[in-house]
Amino acid sequence: MKPAAFEYHAPDTADETVALLAELGDEAKVIAGGQSLMPMLVMRLAVFEHLVDLRRVSELRGITERPDTVWIGAGTTHADVGRAAPVQRSAPLLSRATPLIGHFQIRNRGTLGGSIAHADAAAEYPAVALALDAEFETLSPRGRRTLSAAEFFTGLWSTRLEPDELLTGISVPRPAGRYGCAIEEFARRSGDFAMAGAAVTIRLDADSRIERCAIALFGMGPIPVRATDTEASALGKPAQDIVPQDVGHSATRSLSSIPSDLHGSAEYRRRLGAHMVARAWLRAVAEASND
Numbered sequence: 001m002k003p004a005a006f007e008y009h010a011p012d013t014a015d016e017t018v019a020l021l022a023e024l025g026d027e028a029k030v031i032a033g034g035q036s037l038m039p040m041l042v043m044r045l046a047v048f049e050h051l052v053d054l055r056r057v058s059e060l061r062g063i064t065e066r067p068d069t070v071w072i073g074a075g076t077t078h079a080d081v082g083r084a085a086p087v088q089r090s091a092p093l094l095s096r097a098t099p100l101i102g103h104f105q106i107r108n109r110g111t112l113g114g115s116i117a118h119a120d121a122a123a124e125y126p127a128v129a130l131a132l133d134a135e136f137e138t139l140s141p142r143g144r145r146t147l148s149a150a151e152f153f154t155g156l157w158s159t160r161l162e163p164d165e166l167l168t169g170i171s172v173p174r175p176a177g178r179y180g181c182a183i184e185e186f187a188r189r190s191g192d193f194a195m196a197g198a199a200v201t202i203r204l205d206a207d208s209r210i211e212r213c214a215i216a217l218f219g220m221g222p223i224p225v226r227a228t229d230t231e232a233s234a235l236g237k238p239a240q241d242i243v244p245q246d247v248g249h250s251a252t253r254s255l256s257s258i259p260s261d262l263h264g265s266a267e268y269r270r271r272l273g274a275h276m277v278a279r280a281w282l283r284a285v286a287e288a289s290n291d
């Protein structure tokens with residue numbers, strides 16, 4: 001199938017883009033890599049009279065290391081996120097998540113901002129951003145604002161972005177101290193969206209106690225979720241006294257919106273999710289312990 005006819009716009013700057021979005025209203029949509037939007041347009045699951053292409057907006061691309069954070073432009077492709085040395089140094093969880101996204105053709109076109117704005121419940125980057133306490137920077141005709149990953153996702157494929165608001169970049173705190181991170185997921189075939197997955201970061205103190213930890217789950221509900229109670233109960237405990245399987249059970253036990261479909265029941269996904277958390281926890285602790 002082919003998409004319904006649309007008018008194509010290719011502004012040069014982010015300011016021009018949001019002005020255009022405000023002028024064109026609900027009939028306009030930005031397109032970045034097109035890896036989620038194009039399939040929806042060609043299957044006529046979505047119809048827009050105007051597509052505003054971000055490809056010429058160079059200010060949305062790039063990676064900058066700052067003293068405490070690393071900034072990644074929303075228009076940076078998955079492939080560039082995955083191979084950039086500053087991301088490997090300053091946000092290794094994002095680098096490690098990248099090969100799990102689709103296939104290389106998708107990673108060459110798809111963008112970090114597109115993945116986050118699309119907010120698929122099973123996508124890797126939104127959960128990783130949540131685990132990393134990332135901040136999302138936006139621009140609209142009303143100005144710039146910053147939203148935390150924790151407040152950004154509001155439901156399946158929905159976010160706090162206004163229709164005329166652009167995600168311009170994300171800012172991620174750089175790891176400090178004895179740090180480890182890992183992402184684990186289960187998909188039936190390589191390149192498929194995950195049925196369940198977990199992203200974990202851990203910081204140990206000098207006595208190898210858990211000083212900080214984050215557990216984010218994806219594919220386990222309409223939005224990525226942090227297992228905050230489980231994280232809180234691990235704080236201050238010696239890492240070697242914590243059984244990873246217990247962490248997995250604790251993190252998934254109270255989830256109430258796990259999808260159930262022909263790929264697997266909610267209970268099957270809960271068990272998968274618990275395993276993914278346990279594996280990611282084990283790897284993150286091992287990495288932090290080796291620092």
Ligand SMILES: Cc1cc2nc3c(=O)[nH]c(=O)nc-3n(C[C@H](O)[C@H](O)[C@H](O)COP(=O)(O)OP(=O)(O)OC[C@H]3O[C@@H](n4cnc5c(N)ncnc54)[C@H](O)[C@@H]3O)c2cc1C
Pocket residue numbers: 029030031032033034035036037038039054074075100101102103106109110111112113114115116117118120122123124125161165166167168191192193194
């Ligand atoms: C076969 C296949 C397998 C895939 N597997 C996975 C997978 O395993 N994991 C995964 O995470 N993803 C997967 N994807 C999706 C892929 O990662 C997409 O690239 C990504 O979700 C969207 O990025 P994009 O740049 O292509 O955005 P687009 O498709 O261009 O846009 C997606 C949405 O985001 C909006 N948008 C884009 N950029 C911005 C911005 N800067 N500001 C505001 N709104 C914006 C668009 O308006 C649109 O609503 C898969 C896709 C395919 C086709």
